[in-house]
Amino acid sequence: MAVPVTLFLARRLLQMIPVLFFVSVIIFVLINLVPGDAARLFLGEEAPPDALAVLRHEMGLDRPLYVQYLRWAGGLVRGDFGHSFKDNRKVLPTLLQKVPVTAELAAGALLIAWTIAIPAGVLAAWRRRTVVDYSASAVALTGLSIPNFWLGIMLIYLFAVNLRWLPASGYVSPAQDLGRNLRTIVMPAFVLGVVLAAVVMRQLRSSMLEVLGADYVRTASAKGLGARVVLIRHALRNAVIPVITVMGIQLGTLLGGAVITESIFALPGLGRLAVESIYGRDYQMLEGVVLFSAFSILLINLLVDVVYSLIDPRIKLAGARP
Amino acid sequence: MRRWGVVALSVVIAGSVLAAAFAQGGRQGGTLRAALDRDPPNLDPHRSTAAVDRQVFQSLYDKLVDTDENLRIIPMLATSWTISPDGKTMALKLRQGVKFHDGTPFNAEAVKYNFDRMQDPKFPSARRSEIGPIQNVVAVDSATVQIVLEKPYSPLLYVLTDRAGMMVSPAAAQKAGGNFALAPVGAGPFRFVEKIPQDHIALERTPDYWAKGQPSLDRIVYRPIIDDNARVANLKSGDVDIINIVPLPQVKQLTQEAAQTGARFKLLERGAFQWYGVWLNVTKPPFDSKLLRQAFNAAIDRSVIANVVLQGAAYPAFSFFPNGTPAYDPGWKIPSRNLPLAKEKLQAAGRPNGFAFTMLTLPGQQDQALAQAIQSMAAEAGIQMKIETIEFGAMLDTMARLQHQAGQIGWSGRPDPDFDIYPHVTQSGIGSFNFGGYTNPKVQELLDAARLLNDMSQRKRAYGEVTKILADDMPYVWTHFPKEYKLVSARVHGFVQVPDGMMRFHKVWLSP
Numbered sequence: 001m002a003v004p005v006t007l008f009l010a011r012r013l014l015q016m017i018p019v020l021f022f023v024s025v026i027i028f029v030l031i032n033l034v035p036g037d038a039a040r041l042f043l044g045e046e047a048p049p050d051a052l053a054v055l056r057h058e059m060g061l062d063r064p065l066y067v068q069y070l071r072w073a074g075g076l077v078r079g080d081f082g083h084s085f086k087d088n089r090k091v092l093p094t095l096l097q098k099v100p101v102t103a104e105l106a107a108g109a110l111l112i113a114w115t116i117a118i119p120a121g122v123l124a125a126w127r128r129r130t131v132v133d134y135s136a137s138a139v140a141l142t143g144l145s146i147p148n149f150w151l152g153i154m155l156i157y158l159f160a161v162n163l164r165w166l167p168a169s170g171y172v173s174p175a176q177d178l179g180r181n182l183r184t185i186v187m188p189a190f191v192l193g194v195v196l197a198a199v200v201m202r203q204l205r206s207s208m209l210e211v212l213g214a215d216y217v218r219t220a221s222a223k224g225l226g227a228r229v230v231l232i233r234h235a236l237r238n239a240v241i242p243v244i245t246v247m248g249i250q251l252g253t254l255l256g257g258a259v260i261t262e263s264i265f266a267l268p269g270l271g272r273l274a275v276e277s278i279y280g281r282d283y284q285m286l287e288g289v290v291l292f293s294a295f296s297i298l299l300i301n302l303l304v305d306v307v308y309s310l311i312d313p314r315i316k317l318a319g320a321r322p
Numbered sequence: 323m324r325r326w327g328v329v330a331l332s333v334v335i336a337g338s339v340l341a342a343a344f345a346q347g348g349r350q351g352g353t354l355r356a357a358l359d360r361d362p363p364n365l366d367p368h369r370s371t372a373a374v375d376r377q378v379f380q381s382l383y384d385k386l387v388d389t390d391e392n393l394r395i396i397p398m399l400a401t402s403w404t405i406s407p408d409g410k411t412m413a414l415k416l417r418q419g420v421k422f423h424d425g426t427p428f429n430a431e432a433v434k435y436n437f438d439r440m441q442d443p444k445f446p447s448a449r450r451s452e453i454g455p456i457q458n459v460v461a462v463d464s465a466t467v468q469i470v471l472e473k474p475y476s477p478l479l480y481v482l483t484d485r486a487g488m489m490v491s492p493a494a495a496q497k498a499g500g501n502f503a504l505a506p507v508g509a510g511p512f513r514f515v516e517k518i519p520q521d522h523i524a525l526e527r528t529p530d531y532w533a534k535g536q537p538s539l540d541r542i543v544y545r546p547i548i549d550d551n552a553r554v555a556n557l558k559s560g561d562v563d564i565i566n567i568v569p570l571p572q573v574k575q576l577t578q579e580a581a582q583t584g585a586r587f588k589l590l591e592r593g594a595f596q597w598y599g600v601w602l603n604v605t606k607p608p609f610d611s612k613l614l615r616q617a618f619n620a621a622i623d624r625s626v627i628a629n630v631v632l633q634g635a636a637y638p639a640f641s642f643f644p645n646g647t648p649a650y651d652p653g654w655k656i657p658s659r660n661l662p663l664a665k666e667k668l669q670a671a672g673r674p675n676g677f678a679f680t681m682l683t684l685p686g687q688q689d690q691a692l693a694q695a696i697q698s699m700a701a702e703a704g705i706q707m708k709i710e711t712i713e714f715g716a717m718l719d720t721m722a723r724l725q726h727q728a729g730q731i732g733w734s735g736r737p738d739p740d741f742d743i744y745p746h747v748t749q750s751g752i753g754s755f756n757f758g759g760y761t762n763p764k765v766q767e768l769l770d771a772a773r774l775l776n777d778m779s780q781r782k783r784a785y786g787e788v789t790k791i792l793a794d795d796m797p798y799v800w801t802h803f804p805k806e807y808k809l810v811s812a813r814v815h816g817f818v819q820v821p822d823g824m825m826r827f828h829k830v831w832l833s834p
Binding site: 034035037039040041042043044047048050051052054055058086087088089094097098149152153156157160161164167168169170171263264265266268269272273275276278279280281282 | 360361363364365366369371372443444445446447448450451454500501503504518519520521545546547548549551552555556558559560561713714715716718719720722754
């Protein structure tokens with residue numbers, strides 16, 4: 001039974017609450033299972049016991065685990081994600097400061113992936129078992145096999161060290177200077193985009209092959225429509241649906257922070273924040289980052305569902321009950 | 323071809339004229355971009371524990387005293403100091419007319435406040451163990467303080483060249499409370515502007531810094547670039563001007579590149595300051611057996627580690643005192659690899675067929691390569707070593723609780739020799755730095771006695787004796803002393819490399 005979009009969205013958003021609750025419990029327990037004493041890490045190995053006790057109290061680590069969880073979760077409900085153990089910085093504003101960087105990187109990667117993968121996937125399927133198909137597959141396989149860190153360093157050496165066209169690292173916000181912003185983001189977005197393109201291209205090729213064999217495509221051809229119209233308007237539109245699922249999963253991962261790419265290009269995104277928090281045993285910050293990533297994955301899944309129904313009218317938004 | 327020669331020649335001439343002009347007058351202004359290997363976690367010197375924090379502190383906070391490039395103690399906020407004959411009181415004369423960045427005057431009261439802050443039981447200070455023997459600090463008059471000690475404590479002056487000697491503004495620290503690290507205020511040549519985590523820390527020149535003509539730079543931007551290769555590439559591309567840690571396996575290649583004409587960077591080298599090797603847990607099998615420790619030690623080829631694995635970027639080591647530090651003794655011999663001896667020791671221990679153990683090591687290319695080299699050396703003596711890679715915090719925790727068999731980890735080094743040895747092999751270090759769980763009454767006695775001596779040559783004698791005992795007992799298998807390197811853009815002038823690895827920018831200026 002189809003339901004109105006608003007009702008569908010409301011239901012789905014409500015369903016997220018228990019999911020996020022379970023996610024928060026799991027995150028909290030896992031992070032607290034990690035060996036190592038956060039207080040000792042802050043005070044150094046030679047810390048006197050009374051100073052450690054003071055710090056543990058300050059960090060709330062001397063309370064039972066469930067009390068620590070309740071305090072944290074209570075804060076979350078009020079929109080207070082707590083403070084960094086390291087320098088007392090507030091978690092939520094720090095997190096939000098990182099989101100635009102990671103979002104821009106993810107969007108850039110997505111754009112590059114589409115630009116490469118869609119024509120390549122369509123062509124490979126259309127010219128199946130020809131040189132076009134084989135070379136597209138070979139390129140995709142290469143894209144999948146090249147490690148991010150290696151490609152990143154090679155690009156830096158080519159474009160920053162040798163040609164000096166692009167900065168080797170850093171980030172400038174688009175509000176500050178759009179030109180410089182694009183110059184800082186293009187290499188990392190390309191690195192991520194290449195891998196993503198390979199995944200998307202392979203997925204698109206196989207779903208295109210399936211669709212091209214379908215009756216309605218044969219009908220369209222029989223009606224005398226040109227190859228371009230058949231391919232783009234009839235076949236691609238249907239073939240792209242499974243691809244969107246793949247893209248959604250990939251985008252969710254990207255928003256969690258592209259750790260390696262962000263590290264190589266020194267981009268101040270969520271991935272770097274997560275890594276530094278792990279290094280420094282900054283529990284509160286790390287919990288915030290992971291919870292935020294989980295939340296964005298849920299949100300993207302929802303978005304994917306909505307997009308489905310827009311592309312394919314046969315897919316209806318369904319509620320929990322029929 | 324000839325035309326290019328003329329062009330090159332004129333560039334060289336113009337360059338040297340400019341350089342000469344700068345050298346005479348110095349040059350004002352400019353932003354220096356320094357890359358760090360990590361994002362500094364905490365900008366409060368009394369709470370910081372990360373080595374990388376100290377890089378930023380050099381510009382932000384002046385200390386009571388500093389060290390020069392030969393590790394001699396030089397005046398900074400204290401202009402002179404005297405130690406009473408019984409060694410229990412140190413009087414410091416303070417520099418006059420100095421202000422913190424927020425305008426608070428620097429005087430004896432401010433110094434007293436700083437020590438009280440570090441010793442306050444309600445304030446979780448990471449400095450308390452370093453200044454432990456201090457009983458109290460007395461402000462005699464505004465320009466004089468007295469540090470009263472429970473007993474003589476020879477490392478004190480060197481301690482004051484590091485974070486414990488860094489003075490924070492009392493007014494700012496009181497006002498900020500636990501948030502001081504977010505808006506740090508010191509009396510250094512540069513003051514705090516902003517910190518965007520994982521992106522940069524910006525400092526700007528202090529207009530009325532007490533040292534005339536300093537600093538030259540307008541601004542310093544510290545940027546964390548954690549990937550070793552990316553950090554080097556950023557320097558080569560001109561995106562940063564100096565990097566704090568040079569990956570040792572790249573040193574050979576960088577030396578060649580820097581030697582080429584027209585190179586855009588220099589590679590600076592100083593003697594070693596850090597030590598590196600493998601802790602053997604003497605409280606647990608198999609290394610509760612001294613013979614097995616000695617067998618493992620005999621299997622190690624230190625020259626291969628220094629010259630092959632690290633391509634000459636380290637010295638072979640057989641003590642806790644690298645050649646960049648005051649207690650170094652060139653007379654100490656590095657034993658060569660001795661497989662027959664290793665077999666002999668195994669035989670004597672009743673394990674002629676060898677034994678097996680697990681060594682913890684950190685992730686990262688260099689540590690992995692070192693571990694694998696040691697693994698294959700040990701295997702040739704019949705010792706099966708398993709490598710377990712573990713994250714830093716978990717490693718410290720496991721090793722502090724003596725739950726490991728062996729672990730590969732080094733020490734960043736301190737200018738005073740006491741911190742290079744004392745906490746690592748004495749009872750008080752168990753649960754913290756003593757990852758061997760090793761104790762020995764003779765060692766304890768010698769090291770305690772050395773703390774009471776203010777004469778370095780006398781102290782060196784004590785350290786020499788302890789080193790002899792440790793070289794036989796082997797709770798720690800020293801492997802190498804990494805050399806101290808800085809990779810610096812050719813634009814940077816006036817940079818003085820101090821063996822402690824800390825980048826001081828007071829006198830640095832940039833050419834365009």
